Amino acid sequence: MRITRDVVTDLLPLYVTGEASADTRALVEEFLLQDPGLQAEANHARRELEAGPATASAPLPPDIELRSLRRTRGVLRWQRLTYGWGLALSLLCLTTAFSIHDGQLHVQMLVFEYPGVFIPCAVLAASCWVNYLLLRRRVRAANL
Numbered sequence: 001m002r003i004t005r006d007v008v009t010d011l012l013p014l015y016v017t018g019e020a021s022a023d024t025r026a027l028v029e030e031f032l033l034q035d036p037g038l039q040a041e042a043n044h045a046r047r048e049l050e051a052g053p054a055t056a057s058a059p060l061p062p063d064i065e066l067r068s069l070r071r072t073r074g075v076l077r078w079q080r081l082t083y084g085w086g087l088a089l090s091l092l093c094l095t096t097a098f099s100i101h102d103g104q105l106h107v108q109m110l111v112f113e114y115p116g117v118f119i120p121c122a123v124l125a126a127s128c129w130v131n132y133l134l135l136r137r138r139v140r141a142a143n144l
Contacts, residue, residue: 003031008038016045016111072142078136084127 014020015028032039033066060068097108111118 003027005031005035008032008035008081012042012045013141016042016049044123075135075139079139081134082128082132086125086132089121089125089128093118093125 008028011020011024011028014023020028028042032042091112095110097110099106100109112122
């Protein structure tokens with residue numbers, strides 16, 4: 001049976017952690033003698049495993065954790081608020097009245113006919129949507 005480099009590469013994590021069976025360990029060791037590049041990779045992985053997590057950090061103090069939680073809640077609250085206002089103002093800009101007179105359908109955009117109301121609503125709706133999208137991007141970047 002011919003064992004390829006890909007098969008040994010798949011078995012390498014089990015070999016490095018010591019979870020492989022004796023037969024698998026012997027097979028991998030035999031292949032590593034023939035492939036110095038893969039042997040170097042296995043040695044590097046073993047050293048990293050023995051060193052442990054290099055970036056292990058101490059737990060955060062409670063006051064910093066609480067501040068972070070409050071800031072996260074605030075960002076999520078603003079996100080919900082901007083979504084709600086954006087939706088409400090967008091729907092207000094699109095309010096339409098339908099009526100039938102003399103057998104004909106009449107469509108009237110209610111707020112559109114009043115530029116003093118429509119323009120501020122449209123600007124505020126666009127502003128809310130932009131803020132919502134920015135907050136959404138911020139939340140996703142923080143993996144919340």
